[in-house]
Amino acid sequence: MTTFYLVRHGETMWNKEHRLQGWLDSPLSENGVLHAEKLHEHLGEFSFAAAFSSTSGRAKETLDILVGDRQIPIYYADELREIFLGDWQGKTVEDIVRTNRLDYELYTDYPAQFTATHTESFGAVTERAMFTLKKIAEKFPEDNVLIVSHAVTIKCTVNAILGRSINQLWAEPFIHGTSVTIIERSEQQWLVKDIGNIQHLK
Numbered sequence: 001m002t003t004f005y006l007v008r009h010g011e012t013m014w015n016k017e018h019r020l021q022g023w024l025d026s027p028l029s030e031n032g033v034l035h036a037e038k039l040h041e042h043l044g045e046f047s048f049a050a051a052f053s054s055t056s057g058r059a060k061e062t063l064d065i066l067v068g069d070r071q072i073p074i075y076y077a078d079e080l081r082e083i084f085l086g087d088w089q090g091k092t093v094e095d096i097v098r099t100n101r102l103d104y105e106l107y108t109d110y111p112a113q114f115t116a117t118h119t120e121s122f123g124a125v126t127e128r129a130m131f132t133l134k135k136i137a138e139k140f141p142e143d144n145v146l147i148v149s150h151a152v153t154i155k156c157t158v159n160a161i162l163g164r165s166i167n168q169l170w171a172e173p174f175i176h177g178t179s180v181t182i183i184e185r186s187e188q189q190w191l192v193k194d195i196g197n198i199q200h201l202k
Contacts, residue, residue, distance in 0.1 A: 001186040002137040009062040010036040011177040022085030035178040036065040042200035049143035054080040063148040079132040082150035086118030112166040126156040137185040151175040
């Protein structure tokens with residue numbers, strides 16, 4: 001059985017500014033670094049056969065803190081990146097609502113009705129994320145694997161494994177920075193054990 005410890009990157013400067021990142025990037029904030037350090041301590045009791053990260057800088061920065069001085073192989077994958085947000089990337093939510101309120105409200109409140117024109121679709125994110133997790137499980141079939149990814153990517157993965165409709169994509173719990181979502185894969189079976197755990201921050 002493969003056990004994935006799926007972590008969202010730490011808070012970034014753009015997160016603090018309520019600015020959408022997508023495939024663009026910004027560095028971790030002071031809180032982002034601090035929370036990653038706390039998670040590093042929390043994960044000290046677990047062994048990992050490998051660590052994976054999105055190719056985005058904020059995910060790599062988080063992974064570096066989590067791995068610390070562990071001697072484990074590290075891999076980077078574009079497929080673990082956040083949803084591509086097209087014209088919205090780098091803009092604040094306030095700016096987007098001012099110019100594109102309807103589309104943004106569909107994205108945040110009615111995801112099943114959201115039509116991806118300038119952005120990546122939720123289905124495409126789900127497909128690439130699940131394909132990548134499957135390949136990792138085939139390579140590490142009896143191991144713990146640490147992965148740093150992004151909020152929407154993690155949400156899409158959980159939604160797919162739970163067999164929920166896209167309308168439930170944003171169901172609680174919220175995926176906070178450095179939260180841990182635990183997923184198991186045994187043969188062809190997937191199981192979500194925990195979602196968005198932030199025990200290390202309490």
